[in-house]
Amino acid sequence: APVVGHGLAVFMGPDAYVTPSWYxxxxxxxxxxxxxxxxxxxxxxxxxxxxxxxxxxEVVSRLTGIHEASRSLPWAVTDAPEAxxxxxxxxxxxxRMPVVSLQGKRKMSQNRPEADRKGVKQxxxxxxxxxxxxxx
Numbered sequence: 001a002p003v004v005g006h007g008l009a010v011f012m013g014p015d016a017y018v019t020p021s022w023y024x025x026x027x028x029x030x031x032x033x034x035x036x037x038x039x040x041x042x043x044x045x046x047x048x049x050x051x052x053x054x055x056x057x058e059v060v061s062r063l064t065g066i067h068e069a070s071r072s073l074p075w076a077v078t079d080a081p082e083a084x085x086x087x088x089x090x091x092x093x094x095x096r097m098p099v100v101s102l103q104g105k106r107k108m109s110q111n112r113p114e115a116d117r118k119g120v121k122q123x124x125x126x127x128x129x130x131x132x133x134x135x136x
């Protein structure tokens with residue numbers, strides 16, 4: 001399959017809402033607003049899409065093998081009936097994107113004073129929300 005253009009894949013890491021209530025500067029001057037802390041990686045490169053059953057089978061088998069390898073009884077694509085797998089593969093569009101560049105981004109309250117960063121760290125550490133588990 002030919003390359004059809006240049007693609008961008010975004011991989012999101014941990015993220016969390018940050019309340020201004022965690023900032024020491026809230027009590028000092030009140031000039032604070034909520035924000036969001038996050039990490040992300042952007043990968044770019046030429047994009048190729050493919051739908052050939054043989055190629056899809058190989059990719060799905062390799063991916064399954066990676067994720068099943070640690071299991072005591074790993075499942076394999078060949079464990080399912082062949083006709084069923086062929087039907088499932090018709091619902092998949094493969095993508096190949098050799099990575100030409102990677103760019104990482106993190107916003108972790110690094111623009112805030114040390115006392116505010118400590119407050120965010122404490123607030124996130126005390127949080128019960130599963131999305132609030134990153135620490136600045």
